[in-house]
C-alpha cells in the first residue's frame with residue numbers, strides 16, 4: 001500500500017491531453033511543422049513554455065498571422081490552455097517548428113515531442129508523419 005501511494009504521488013496524471021499529433025512530411029532536414037490538439041481536463045490553466053524533439057536540433061512554437069496580405073510566422077513564447085479548454089496547433093495558425101532535423105521524415109514514422117510546461121514538468125507525445 002505504501003509503495004502504491006508513493007508512486008501515485010511521484011507521478012500525478014497530467015491534466016493536459018495531447019491529441020492527434022502529426023508532422024508534415026519533409027523532403028529535407030531543414031525544417032518541419034508539427035501540429036496537435038491540446039485539451040486541458042483539469043481545473044487549472046496549463047501553460048506550454050517550450051517544445052523539444054530528439055530528432056530536431058531546436059524546436060519552438062510559432063504563430064502564423066496574415067499581415068498586409070503576407071503570411072508571417074512569429075515566435076510564440078507561451079501557449080495558455082485554460083481549464084476545460086481546447087487549443088489547436090493547426091496549419092495556418094499555431095504550430096511547432098522543428099529545425100535542424102537528424103534525417104528527412106518519412107510517412108508512417110513516429111516523431112517524439114516533449115512539451116515543456118510552466119510548472120517545470122514536461123509532457124511527451126508521439127506525432128505521426130503525414131504526407132505533404
Ligand SMILES: [Cu+2]
Nearest residue numbers: 062073095097
Ligand atoms: Cu513556423
